[in-house]
Amino acid sequence: MASDAGITSKIRVESLNKSFNVDGRRELVLDDIQLTVGEGEFVSIIGPSGCGKSTLLNIVAGLDSPDSGTVTFEGSPGVSALGRVGYMQQKDLLLPWRTVLDNAILGLELHGMPRRQARTRALELTEFFGLKGYESQYPYALSGGMKQRAAFLRTMLMDQEIVLLDEPFGALDALTRVQMQEWLLQLWDSLRKTIVLITHDMDEAILLSDRVYVLTHRPGRVTMVLDVDLPRPRSYEQVTEPSFARLKSRLLEPLREQKPKEAQGLAGKEGL
Ligand SMILES: Nc1ncnc2c1ncn2[C@@H]1O[C@H](COP(=O)(O)OP(=O)(O)O)[C@@H](O)[C@H]1O
Ligand SMILES: [Mg+2]
Numbered sequence: 001m002a003s004d005a006g007i008t009s010k011i012r013v014e015s016l017n018k019s020f021n022v023d024g025r026r027e028l029v030l031d032d033i034q035l036t037v038g039e040g041e042f043v044s045i046i047g048p049s050g051c052g053k054s055t056l057l058n059i060v061a062g063l064d065s066p067d068s069g070t071v072t073f074e075g076s077p078g079v080s081a082l083g084r085v086g087y088m089q090q091k092d093l094l095l096p097w098r099t100v101l102d103n104a105i106l107g108l109e110l111h112g113m114p115r116r117q118a119r120t121r122a123l124e125l126t127e128f129f130g131l132k133g134y135e136s137q138y139p140y141a142l143s144g145g146m147k148q149r150a151a152f153l154r155t156m157l158m159d160q161e162i163v164l165l166d167e168p169f170g171a172l173d174a175l176t177r178v179q180m181q182e183w184l185l186q187l188w189d190s191l192r193k194t195i196v197l198i199t200h201d202m203d204e205a206i207l208l209s210d211r212v213y214v215l216t217h218r219p220g221r222v223t224m225v226l227d228v229d230l231p232r233p234r235s236y237e238q239v240t241e242p243s244f245a246r247l248k249s250r251l252l253e254p255l256r257e258q259k260p261k262e263a264q265g266l267a268g269k270e271g272l
Pocket of ligand 1: 047052053218
């Protein structure tokens, strides 16, 4: 892995285990996870639902702690996720009593930016996020996709070095999803943030990433790390190229080996 070749990793997860109490039993959710993300890399995590992806991101973000193992930033145990990580959780977590605009600026306000300045910054981006004209609406009046875009805007406004995205395009229709993927590619090309993305979508994982980690059915274990060596800058047209198809078939192998029920879930998403 490129990030292991002497370069300090931005994020390093080592020998991480996590279990939860389920019906009075201790159930292992994440099993010996190793994951490395170099500075400015785009890494995706793909795996069946319930395999612990969101749990892993919660731990990286510092919202939960592992039973054993470590998460280090910039090679130093002393560096914390706080103030470094922008996290868009799977649930949009918009505050129902705040408008779209005021939800978007929540993080900036919490960091002490005056409301007016924060609003001005957010307003510059609402069109790009497909929220223009909806700035004064409350979350209950929005579609699922719009709520997700508002949460996305809030995350990106924070302008952190590391961005964690948990299925950010999950509630979007296919066309909007492709537009947002291309938009994220452009954003990443220009800002070179370190991004970790969770997705169910193989095309999305390959198109966006430098590397894809495949997790097994629960307990989640890393079963494959796929290097994506497609040239950049990338665009959606690449999904039809033979090199893309070859990567996809390699990714399919470990995903097909999942339990039938889960594999069906993935197949449904991918139209296999
Ligand atoms: N706080 C919790 N307490 C108990 N079980 C949990 C908790 N959070 C997640 N789980 C369980 O851990 C497993 C992994 O959950 P999650 O990380 O959300 O999976 P994924 O994001 O891959 O779908 C699931 O079985 C889920 O029910
Ligand atoms: Mg999840």
